Amino acid sequence: MKRRPALLLVPAAVFTLVTAVPAAASSPASKFDLDSADIPALQARMASGRLSAVELTRLYLDRVHRIDGKVNAVLALNPSSPGQALESDARRRTHRLRGPLDGIPVLVKDNVDTRDQWTTAGSRALRSRPAKDATLITRLRAAGAVILGKANLSEWANFRAAKPTSGWSGVGGQTNNPYVLDRNPCGSSAGSAAGVAASLAQVAIGSETDGSIVCPAGMTATVGHKPSLGLVSRTGVVPISAEQDTAGPIARNVVDVALTLSVLQGRDPADPATAQYPRTQPTDYAKLLRPGVLRGARIGLWRLPVLGPATEAIMTSARNSLVKAGATVVEVTLPYQARLQELEFPALLTEFHRDIDAYLATRPAGPRNLAGLIAYNRADPLERTCFAGQELFEQALAAPPPSDPGYLAGRAELSDLARRSLDETLAAYRLDAIASPTNPPAWKTDCAVGDNDVIPSSTPAAVAGYPDVTVPAGFAGPLPVGISFMGARWSDARMLALAADFERVAPARVPPRYLPTWPS
DSSP states (O other): OOOOOGGGSOOHHHHHHHHHSOOOTTOGGGGSOTTTOOHHHHHHHHHTTSOOHHHHHHHHHHHHHHHHHHHOOEEEEOTTHHHHHHHHHHHHHTTOOOSTTTTOEEEEETTBOOTTSOOOTTOGGGOSOOSSOOHHHHHHHHTTOEEEEEEOOSGGGGOSOSSOOTTEETTTEEOOOSSBTTBOOOSSSHHHHHHHHTTSOSEEEEEESSSTTHHHHHHTTOEEEEOOTTSBOOTTBOOSOTTTOEEEEEESSHHHHHHHHHHHBOOBTTBGGGGSSOTTSOSOGGGGOOTTTTTTOEEEEOOOGGGOHHHHHHHHHHHHHHHHTTOEEEEOOOTTHHHHHHHHHHHHHHHHHHHHHHHHTTOSSSOSSHHHHHHHHHHOGGGGSSSOOOHHHHHHHTSOOTTOHHHHHHHHHHHHHHHHHHHHHHHHTTOSEEEEEOOOSOOBOOTTTOOOOOOGGGHHHHHHTOOEEEEEEEEETTEEEEEEEEOSTTOHHHHHHHHHHHHHHSOOOOOOOOBSOOOO
């Protein structure tokens, strides 16, 4: 199902503003492959005068205008993006550039507060502007990034209905997988990943509680990084759980993800988790992406045959590529997984009620608490046009409070077992990382049945707060499958370096062809 309500229409003012700058019909900007260009290549072109930030922004806005009708990844464009690009070009002329993201168009998941646009979490109840930017948006603006617009998402980050359809929201309708349009992009950062895959932005920001960055990235042949919890501030990001939530970058290559993480990372007094990362943590992750990192590395391969024979075959091919690159690959099975599945959902119910009430209290308009959201959904028929229920909202409203001894014991056991599942496996086999399939081939989108998303690979790192980086590993027919690299807490630099070397030795990504359908 795909609807485009009034908010989703690309504002005419944006394209008026873009065409008000000097035309680029004969510009060299139109003579390079936008899909394959990374940020260093774009900055080199801008430094040589062969491209400007205004031209780059225009190219992306033009693609949104031409392509997004198929994908429906962009919820709303930012009318100020051409002006932001003009300011970047002015800084370049006066040698005041702010770093590698200056002039680079970035798409932001619409659960991240932006003062100049609505932040809805996909819900019609939140059609209003927040009081101020999220901390991560402040950091992007300070780095000179062009905030191109807001990306569609699974409404409430897939934490509303018992059987949701990933990529659908009451505000935005259904985001489609650009590789096969009737297939699902996974959630909840569906628009962020699909938008980057379709080259509608150079980089996108997603967020994850469990799988919501890495699964959409895997299903759209993009690179997604779920950082260690505490590297990136969550202030101003619509929450599910402070114990697990984090924002992170999605791009078409590892270097762009690394450059973006370097900008996003930073301490924030409003988010105590950011005080925990070591003072020795790198601040420029891209500098650590060196060829040959896999040689001599020890990688644990967690296969997960439950994801099907096509995924299994791709993992075998990935294993062979790792070995060829000089890595030692050890087959492993992570312990405690059944217990993690039992404990996670009850903990999230309590945490969502606590954290969403606190977030809604910061909004100038709209419902003030979870009970108000439930009442709104009951009164708005458009909120019930795909997944009709709000069972998770109702269960969260009735969940034990954060002071409940049962909740506290369950969360303590959950976090402990998740960390042990990774730490013990890494130590027992002397591993640098654990690799696993990120996703199966995408299922068909069907509002009547919801998702087919039994994907356990993201849970250990998500619950533990450890890093998880996914890169394209191969294709089942035209459908992408990713491979994830997970490691110890704060080992983000190492995971990015391993992922970048895998990307180098086993390049798998090809641009999407927007196939209408494909046989199962």
